[in-house]
Amino acid sequence: MKSYLLxxxxxxxxxxxxxxxxxxxxxxxxxTDMALAFYVSGGxxxxxxxxxxxxxxxVYRDGGGQGIKGNINTSLIAAFGAGWASRADLFVGxxxxxxxxxNDDSPPxxxxxxxxxxxxxxxxxxxxxxSPVPGNxxxxxxxxxxxxxxxxxxxxxxxxxxxxxxxxxxNQTSHAVAWNNRWSTHAPSTGNSFTAFPNIHGxxxxxxxxxxxxxxxxxxxxxxxxxxxxxxxxxxIISVIPEPSAALLSGIAAIGLLIRRRRA
Amino acid sequence: MKPKYTILIGAFSAALLSVASAAPxxxxxxxATAFRDAADGAIxxxxxxxxxxxxxxxxxxxxxxxxxxxRIYRGTTTGGTEYIVRATYSGSTAGxxxxxxxxxxxxxxxxxxxxxxxxxxxxxTLAANTVIAKPRYSFSDVDKLLSQRPNAPxxxxxxxxxxxxxxxxxxxPAGVTNMTDQLHNSLWSLGRVPASLFTGxxxxxxxRIYATGRNNGxxxxxxxxxxxxxxxxxxxxxFNSTVTGNATGALxxxxxxxxxxxxxxxxxxxxxxTVRGLLNRTSNPAFRSGAYxxxxxxxxxxxxxxxxxxxxxxxxxxxEGAKPMTYNGVRYSVDNVNNGAYxxxxxxxxxxxxxxxxxxxxxFDLLAAQIPTNMGIAGLPISGLAVDRTGGDxxxxxxx
Numbered sequence: 001m002k003s004y005l006l007x008x009x010x011x012x013x014x015x016x017x018x019x020x021x022x023x024x025x026x027x028x029x030x031x032t033d034m035a036l037a038f039y040v041s042g043g044x045x046x047x048x049x050x051x052x053x054x055x056x057x058x059v060y061r062d063g064g065g066q067g068i069k070g071n072i073n074t075s076l077i078a079a080f081g082a083g084w085a086s087r088a089d090l091f092v093g094x095x096x097x098x099x100x101x102x103n104d105d106s107p108p109x110x111x112x113x114x115x116x117x118x119x120x121x122x123x124x125x126x127x128x129x130x131s132p133v134p135g136n137x138x139x140x141x142x143x144x145x146x147x148x149x150x151x152x153x154x155x156x157x158x159x160x161x162x163x164x165x166x167x168x169x170x171n172q173t174s175h176a177v178a179w180n181n182r183w184s185t186h187a188p189s190t191g192n193s194f195t196a197f198p199n200i201h202g203x204x205x206x207x208x209x210x211x212x213x214x215x216x217x218x219x220x221x222x223x224x225x226x227x228x229x230x231x232x233x234x235x236x237i238i239s240v241i242p243e244p245s246a247a248l249l250s251g252i253a254a255i256g257l258l259i260r261r262r263r264a
Numbered sequence: 265m266k267p268k269y270t271i272l273i274g275a276f277s278a279a280l281l282s283v284a285s286a287a288p289x290x291x292x293x294x295x296a297t298a299f300r301d302a303a304d305g306a307i308x309x310x311x312x313x314x315x316x317x318x319x320x321x322x323x324x325x326x327x328x329x330x331x332x333x334x335r336i337y338r339g340t341t342t343g344g345t346e347y348i349v350r351a352t353y354s355g356s357t358a359g360x361x362x363x364x365x366x367x368x369x370x371x372x373x374x375x376x377x378x379x380x381x382x383x384x385x386x387x388x389t390l391a392a393n394t395v396i397a398k399p400r401y402s403f404s405d406v407d408k409l410l411s412q413r414p415n416a417p418x419x420x421x422x423x424x425x426x427x428x429x430x431x432x433x434x435x436x437p438a439g440v441t442n443m444t445d446q447l448h449n450s451l452w453s454l455g456r457v458p459a460s461l462f463t464g465x466x467x468x469x470x471x472r473i474y475a476t477g478r479n480n481g482x483x484x485x486x487x488x489x490x491x492x493x494x495x496x497x498x499x500x501x502x503f504n505s506t507v508t509g510n511a512t513g514a515l516x517x518x519x520x521x522x523x524x525x526x527x528x529x530x531x532x533x534x535x536x537x538t539v540r541g542l543l544n545r546t547s548n549p550a551f552r553s554g555a556y557x558x559x560x561x562x563x564x565x566x567x568x569x570x571x572x573x574x575x576x577x578x579x580x581x582x583x584e585g586a587k588p589m590t591y592n593g594v595r596y597s598v599d600n601v602n603n604g605a606y607x608x609x610x611x612x613x614x615x616x617x618x619x620x621x622x623x624x625x626x627x628f629d630l631l632a633a634q635i636p637t638n639m640g641i642a643g644l645p646i647s648g649l650a651v652d653r654t655g656g657d658x659x660x661x662x663x664x
Contacts, residue, residue: 147453148452148453149453151530180497
């Protein structure tokens with residue numbers, strides 16, 4: 001399904017990307033950053049994963065972080081071929097977690113989340129329209145997901161190569177050890193990701209030119225709550241777009257201000 | 265004396281002098297700390313046996329640096345070749361990495377004073393007692409496929425079987441007797457779980473079982489994580505504790521997560537002896553009223569020492585207070601390994617560097633031949649197995 005509402009935003013994003021991609025010079029990943037991962041289940045590029053760092057996860061929790069994050073089209077073409085955005089076997093998902101530990105052994109510092117809070121993606125037909133992650137995930141299940149599974153998936157980041165457009169490239173040939181902890185090992189395209197989360201990946205099959213992933217914040221035994229939406233365009237541009245209700249409120253507020261100024 | 269006899273005697277004497285003054289061949293080994301005592305037995309047997317071969321090992325602490333993994337031996341094989349064998353044990357996968365990359369490691373100096381019995385003695389700094397050299401051989405509890413150099417062109421292969429045992433700490437409830445793959449997954453993912461998961465007794469909900477174990481790079485750890493289907497490269501959550509006294513002492517303070525570059529809790533002990541040190545001590549009554557204990561895995565030699573477990577009978581005789589555990593309901597015994605019922609074991613590998621000389625290959629063959637009969641309780645000969653593994657470490661056990 002095409003997201004026509006997003007076209008103007010994506011056009012603006014593309015224009016901005018021309019000036020923002022040069023800002024990415026080195027690939028880094030902090031423990032609380034949000035990871036975006038691309039992989040294919042077979043064919044060209046089955047020996048590669050492409051990662052992108054969406055930055056500090058609590059920024060999204062607090063309503064910030066919207067805008068263009070980068071354009072990794074070159075990296076995606078290099079890894080998965082020129083038709084990467086038309087492949088039904090290409091999957092993309094996102095996750096963030098501080099650690100797998102609870103407050104007893106690893107209490108949060110400052111604005112940090114508890115170690116058993118997760119941010120996880122859900123495919124969405126429109127921003128904010130994904131179904132909530134079920135509220136039956138226990139604290140222990142979040143602990144296992146964070147410590148041993150997503151924690152292991154994060155092990156690859158210090159080892160992989162940084163591409164010119166700011167992505168991280170994991171190559172089975174040159175990263176034989178890191179390959180053991182590739183995203184798809186712990187978050188396969190079928191079944192639960194990180195042993196706890198169902199259906200976190202999106203792909204371009206039937207979605208047209210854009211994949212939308214809602215990010216939901218997960219705490220134990222509670223349905224996921226919407227935080228933000230990641231837009232992945234077939235141009236390779238990655239954006240974070242505001243929640244529709246927030247955008248609507250902002251728009252109403254702006255109109256209100258305009259009316260007030262005109263009256264004044 | 266006729267001139268021709270004089271010449272012959274002179275030549276013979278010169279030859280003798282030549283043999284006597286030939287420098288011994290120096291061999292540098294690294295790898296598995298868990299196998300070091302078994303390697304001791306094989307090397308000493310190769311170099312003349314007890315009370316013939318000379319040896320020394322740094323069980324002492326040199327100027328604050330623990331160097332108990334450094335060992336040196338000197339002796340002559342039955343074939344008449346004199347060797348000085350030096351070992352710097354750093355862990356299985358770390359050893360593979362060092363041999364594959366031909367990394368520089370500290371080895372004891374060849375002029376170290378060695379004795380025919382006992383460990384020898386050392387004084388001074390670690391640097392004063394060692395020289396930097398490249399290891400050419402490595403013992404490993406796991407296949408190189410589970411190391412950081414899975415494609416390294418190393419020679420060698422399996423030379424024995426190394427079994428392990430799960431062991432519960434001295435203060436653990438009596439019902440903590442068995443480890444399953446599922447319990448292992450929970451405990452090492454979360455770092456601590458209620459003892460009731462092990463005992464089935466709701467009264468044990470408030471008693472905490474803490475995971476502890478070896479560091480990243482340990483073959484023992486890789487073996488356990490493979491066998492339990494946890495994933496040999498998957499992060500774990502392990503705790504450590506300060507202690508007091510020896511095996512009759514106690515844990516002090518409260519358990520704390522091992523730091524590690526790849527995640528809080530993913531670190532671990534650099535040898536089995538310090539793991540054993542958390543299992544053979546009582547809990548600290550000042551923390552959780554003492555309602556906690558560690559659980560981990562050990563080589564059989566450490567496990568039997570810590571628990572007093574007698575593999576042949578299953579009885580407990582002596583020991584240091586730690587408690588033996590069965591694995592998936594089966595107790596460790598030689599027969600249970602050989603017949604396939606007990607699966608917590610791996611093949612001991614002996615690797616040799618790429619491009620080894622004929623002299624190095626000769627030593628490899630000599631050492632490999634000594635291992636099956638000189639491992640003590642640390643290992644079992646492959647020839648005794650009625651089963652095999654398919655698919656490498658952690659793979660299915662099948663009849664031969």
